[in-house]
Amino acid sequence: MSKNEINSTEVAxxxxxxxxxxxxxxxxxxxxxxxxxxxxxKAIKELNYFPNASAQMLAGKKSRTIGLFMVSSGEISVDVLTNMMIVSVIESASDLNYYVLTFIIRNTEDEASINHVREAFYQRRIDAGIFIGTKHKEPFVEELIAEGFVVGVFDQEHPDVAVPNRIVANFNNDSGMKQAIAYLLGLGHRHIGLINGDRSRLSGLKKHEGFHHAMKQQGLDIHPGWVLDGDFTEQAGYDAMSKLLGSDEPLPTALVAANDSVAFGAIRAMREQGLKVPEHMSIIGFDDHVLSEKQDPPLTTVRVDFKQLFKELMQVVVKQVEEPTDTIREIKYDCTLIIRESCRRLD
Known part of the structure; x- marks a missing residue:
């Protein structure tokens, strides 16, 4: 008898x-x-018998599987930061003896893709889901939470009415931006710009607001032409910097990028125009990408601990699955400025 034909009758x-x-x-x-x-x-061991997972779930048992849903229209395989987040989730789940079912959502407006996500929850193929890259208020995620499913969401805050099956995780981006601006001011910079991230996501919004708060707190004027639109990709940084360099705007002496990938793109655009960092402009990134210290010059950035955040997020999600409580949980980590060589002191 082949292994896939072994059932409880044979064990009995x-x-x-x-x-x-x-x-x-x-x-x-x-x-x-x-x-x-x-x-x-003994019979189970001799036959290498594993109970049918679907039957066990119908009987009320857990699947011991967490869904990881990533919203991305780009190629995830070439994005080192995204790969690091995926690995962090998988490692954290494995440490707790859970599997991870992964699905990439290319377009949240595509009903077929969203139905795949819904099916994983409603068919009990997963015990909970973790979402990365969603907008701050994503309707289909809100629907799943309203249905009582356990959901962990990275880069989110709790709404006014919080529920225990929604676990949110984020970084203190406002504090990180204040550290970046204070550092640049200490180097003598007063003309500072920003390349924004995607402001439909919490981190993009908070970094934008944090920049304005920090500049105001330090008594610095904000030049509208130096606050540039973007998202969280290297191409966005390249496009934003190319647009700035091609305009009639005077250039800022320093610029903060929404993340390190954006900073990489901005530096590439400058290099193509014969400009150097930090000689012609100082640049600060955000996240402390694994490649940031290997840049030329090594990138000054605001470090966030993705690995530890996702480890704690997974632990809290699994605990809520196994021992549901009425406790409202928000996981929030501070940021740390990492000083390298991409900023210079003004004479």
Whole structure:
């Protein structure tokens, strides 16, 4: 008999018990004699039998699987930061003996893609879901939360009415931006620009607001032409800097990028125009990308600890699955300025 044909009937036959007894052993019922339990477990081991997961879920058992849903229209395989986040989730789940089912959502307006996500929850293929890259208020995510599913969302805050099955995680981007501006001011910079991230996402919005708060707090004027639109990609940084360099605007002496990938793109655009960092403009990134210290020059940036954040997010999500509570959880990590060589002191 092939392995995929082995079922509880074969286990029962080998152990000399009924199928219902096999079921009671598998489900850890207390009313099974120890000797009988040992016979069944021996048969299970000999046959390499694993209970049907679908049947177990119908019986109310957990799948021990967390869904990881990433919203991205680009190529994830070439994005080092995104890959690091995926690995962090998988490692954290494995440490807790959970599997990870991964799905990439290319377009949140595509009903077919969103239905795939819904099916994973409603068919109980997963016990909970973690979302990365969603807008701050994504309707289909709100629907899943309203239905009572356990959902962890990176780069989110709780709404006015919080529920325990929504676990949010984010970084203190406002503090990070204040550290960046204070550092540049300490180097003598007063003409500072910003390349924004995607402001439909919380981190993009908070970095934009944090920049304005920090500049105002330091008594610095904001030049509208130096606050540039963008998202969180290297191409966005390249495009924004190319547009600035091609305009009649005077250039800022320093610029903060929404993340390190954006900074990489901005530096590339400058290099193509014969400009150097930090000689012609100082640049600060955000995140401390794994490649940031290998840039030329090594990039000054605001470090965030993705690995530790996703580890804690996974732990809290799994705990809510296994031991539901009414506790409202928000995971928030501070940022740290990492000084390298992409900023210079003004004479």
């Amino acid at each position: 036959r080998l152990a000399g018990v009924s199928r219902s007894t096999v079921s009671r052993v598998i489900n850890n019922y207390s009313n099974v004699p120890q000797k009988t339990k040992e016979k069944v477990m």
